[in-house]
Amino acid sequence: MNASPRGHIPFKSLRVIPVILLALLLLPGHAVCAQITIDSDEQFRFAEQTMGKGDYPRAVVEFERFLQFFPEDKRVPNARLLIARCYMKAKDYESARKILNEVMKDYKGTLVGGKALFLMGESYYEQGLYEEAERYFRGVVAAYSEPELRDNAVYRIGWIQMQTGKWHEASETFKNVGAGSPLFSNAQDLSAKSLGGEILPYKDPTTAGALSVVPGLGHAYCERYKDGLVAFLLNGLFIWATIEAFHEDQEVLGGILGFVELGLYSGTIYSAVNSAHKHNRKLKNDFLQGLPDAVDVNFFATREGHIGLALKFTF
Numbered sequence: 553m554n555a556s557p558r559g560h561i562p563f564k565s566l567r568v569i570p571v572i573l574l575a576l577l578l579l580p581g582h583a584v585c586a587q588i589t590i591d592s593d594e595q596f597r598f599a600e601q602t603m604g605k606g607d608y609p610r611a612v613v614e615f616e617r618f619l620q621f622f623p624e625d626k627r628v629p630n631a632r633l634l635i636a637r638c639y640m641k642a643k644d645y646e647s648a649r650k651i652l653n654e655v656m657k658d659y660k661g662t663l664v665g666g667k668a669l670f671l672m673g674e675s676y677y678e679q680g681l682y683e684e685a686e687r688y689f690r691g692v693v694a695a696y697s698e699p700e701l702r703d704n705a706v707y708r709i710g711w712i713q714m715q716t717g718k719w720h721e722a723s724e725t726f727k728n729v730g731a732g733s734p735l736f737s738n739a740q741d742l743s744a745k746s747l748g749g750e751i752l753p754y755k756d757p758t759t760a761g762a763l764s765v766v767p768g769l770g771h772a773y774c775e776r777y778k779d780g781l782v783a784f785l786l787n788g789l790f791i792w793a794t795i796e797a798f799h800e801d802q803e804v805l806g807g808i809l810g811f812v813e814l815g816l817y818s819g820t821i822y823s824a825v826n827s828a829h830k831h832n833r834k835l836k837n838d839f840l841q842g843l844p845d846a847v848d849v850n851f852f853a854t855r856e857g858h859i860g861l862a863l864k865f866t867f
Contacts, residue, residue, distance in 0.1 A: 590621050595622070596625075599618055603615075603638055608639070608642040612639070633655065633667060636655070640671070645679060648671075652671055656668045656672070666692055666696040666701045670689070673689040677711075677712065682712045685708075689708050699730055699732060700733065703733035703735055703736075704848075706728050706729050707726070707729055708847055709725050711845065714746055714840060714843075715840070722743075722746045722749075723746045726743035735847065746843075748839065752832075752835050754831075754832045754835065755774050755775075755831045756828065760773050760824040767786075767817065767820045768787070769784075770827070771783055771827055774824065774831050776831075787813065787816055787817055791813055794813055797809055
């Protein structure tokens with residue numbers, strides 16, 4: 553009669569459950585859940601590695617995570633500059649300049665601010681906006697005396713002058729790179745070699761246009777012989793057809809053909825002038841590609857290793 557019905561849990565057994573729950577609550581946290589630790593050194597290293605692999609959007613996220621968790625870390629300025637550099641690598645120059653403008657304001661008058669100013673110029677240089685780029689590089693030279701920063705800016709100004717065909721000015725500019733700079737030897741070499749740009753076999757656009765009075769001759773002058781032959785044949789064909797139309801008293805047809813030929817003739821002259829510009833541009837670019845560009849835009853992000861106190865967040 554005292555036996556409990558089958559399946560019925562005795563009351564004493566139920567009293568054990570709260571004890572078990574209490575014991576679980578008293579166990580160390582690592583026994584019931586994993587700890588997540590963010591180490592400042594590891595986070596910065598991972599962001600750098602991600603950038604090195606060319607995954608720039610993710611690198612931006614990782615550097616921003618570093619800034620969020622370690623706002624007092626001494627590498628914060630470098631992280632912000634590296635974010636801008638990631639945007640530049642991804643060709644997102646507007647985002648890069650937004651970051652750089654903020655850094656310039658926050659670190660005005662300091663070396664970090666100077667590096668941001670340099671990178672601002674570099675962003676325009678990479679886009680081929682040389683006038684704007686030179687303005688920022690000259691700002692670096694005028695406002696900052698730190699040798700490495702100044703020499704990089706002077707060196708880049710020399711390259712801008714070569715890009716814009718100012719060969720003699722470029723030669724003189726390269727001479728201003730400091731003797732103690734890692735760029736010195738290369739700059740001296742460029743000072744001599746840049747003068748070679750003045751003697752490149754350029755084609756005169758005016759001459760090309762004048763020679764095109766005879767259709768195709770301007771193209772031949774620019775060494776575009778196939779284009780010249782096509783221009784000569786097409787213009788010759790329309791001129792012959794126009795003459796024949798008038799000879800056969802088909803004035804309307806002759807007028808139409810003459811009008812078309814006038815446009816074709818003008819286009820041939822324009823094309824020859826444009827061919828001269830293209831020839832000169834290719835000649836200059838090929839010449840510049842044969843010259844070494846030794847500037848290192850990552851000079852601002854000197855790897856400091858992982859010496860010192862590494863902060864951690866655990867949650």
